[in-house]
Amino acid sequence: MDLMELFLIALGAAVIVCYGVKLLLFSRMLFPKMWFPLSKSFFTSMGEWAVVTGASEGIGRAYAFALAKQGMNVVIMSRTKVTLDQVAKKIGDTTGQRVKVIVTDFMKDNVFSEIEDQLRDLNIGVLVNNVGTLPNFIPCKFLESADLDQAITNVINCNVKTMAKMCKIFLPGMEKRGKGVIVNISSGVASIPFPLYTLYAASKVFVERFSQGLQAEYKDKGIIIQTVAPFGVSTRLAGYQSTNIVTLSPEDFVKSSLQYLRAGDKTHGSVCHTVLGWLLQSIPLKVLYSELMLHSLQDYVKKKTALTAQSSTFESDKNK
Template identity: 60%
Template sequence: MSITKTNSRVRLTDFSCVHLKKESHKHLGRHEVVTGGSDGIGRAYAEELSKLGMSVIIISRNQEKLDRAARKIELTTGREVKVIAADFTKDDIYGHIQENIEGLEIGILVNNVGILPSQIPCKLLETSDLEERIHDVINCNVKAMVKMCRTVLPGMQQRGRGVILNVSSGIAKIPCPIYTLYAASKVFVERFSQGLQAEYKSRGIIIQTVAPFGVSTAMTGHQKPDMVTFTPEEFVRNSLKYLKAGDQTYGSVTHTILGGIVQSIPTWVLQSEAFQHHFREYVKERVGS
């Protein structure tokens, strides 16, 4: 099930899913790359995709967490895991990444790495260390995705196959004050992905945006899973059922329905001071701050 918007009205539509299975993934390539792969959604993608028999490359900034995640994935799946320590808030990391994946047949790229300006949403000028946070969010949420696509696309184009999953957010679908910088960065993810898919779909490459709402990760304060908040493993297993060339997905039926509800809220409500206050208090309560 996917969600589309026509004449400002939201409707749910069914589509045929393209499943990644052991017998069908092999033509994509021998390796998968996951950014932000040491924890949360990234690690869940790395583990789930490695079960298909691919060798995993996880990239994140913390060497200790990378090594721990690699050991866990190797023990769980029996597949080789390569780690690359790189801080995506920095500007000078891509030569290092390129050197470490040079010559590898990358079949799947998951652009998952991302950060919030602050865990508790606030107005832009209330953000601590604002200049630094602007730099970090743009580098991590925007530049990293573009540069990683630039790195792996030539090989995918040459082979005429590949999958790129770009992780966005459900809040990219609406004007989202007090998450303004983060939401805007995720809008870029969606528009870039749509354009790139149009450019390379004919070359046999699938580029899809995955836009979750609640997932229990460090970014969200490890919120307690419930009917609308998934564990990373649950979310990834669900989202891979909705792989479709050039499309966008919320990754689950629950989040698709939630997306429809959120998009039906009048803009004036979303932009009101009252909404901003209540939303902030809701997030504070959910993350236990």
């Protein structure tokens, strides 16, 4: 047997081992309760309070309820007071936990000193940076965005600046206590450079890289910092699409995602979304970037939006 044969055999063995390890790691995602167990007192051991941004609806609201059900008091933040008050009452009535409401608009510039003042004396154990905005509901090319300058400001303030500022406010306390959890919500579209969602996807890449860097810096301080990057969840940003095996309800997605809290610095939050992430990265970019695919994506979102609007109108008429 010559050196070339030995080299090829060694190379083949290395490839098999590499893919075997990847398969093992992926198989762990199928059984999160077994591989990444959390004690019943895990969340309350982090601190008395949880803070959730963008908590008036959707994923943020679901996180607030889930953490309250785990025994935490929650601070819910959004710009719509009426809705926040309704959510706060329901959380309190359902779980018996205390709920603090903070009304704020994260698209504005100078809101964080007031937030810090209101929460200075609370023992914050969990922070969920969920608030985010799309520059356009219907995906479009960058220069076709309505009021582009304002869209850029809104996306940077809401999706990027808010997450960094909120971490700046609460991370020192977690470091001092030697424990804490920060969950930063990204998006599945950040898995690749994503045309028609260029600005939004790029802002979510910042979320991922910032979170992963912070986790490397503060992991040895006992703090868990994780990015969660969902694909389809039935929220307002997704046009309230009907739930199925791929599009999850906010409650089901959050319940699943919390089971992966110890699964690393980034997860997609569920088995189906993990598979979607793998598939998206496996498709050649030339295919994804073709005009046919881009037009198909726009048409799909427009149709889904129209169907959702029709369904909402029907329900409204039916309930009159």
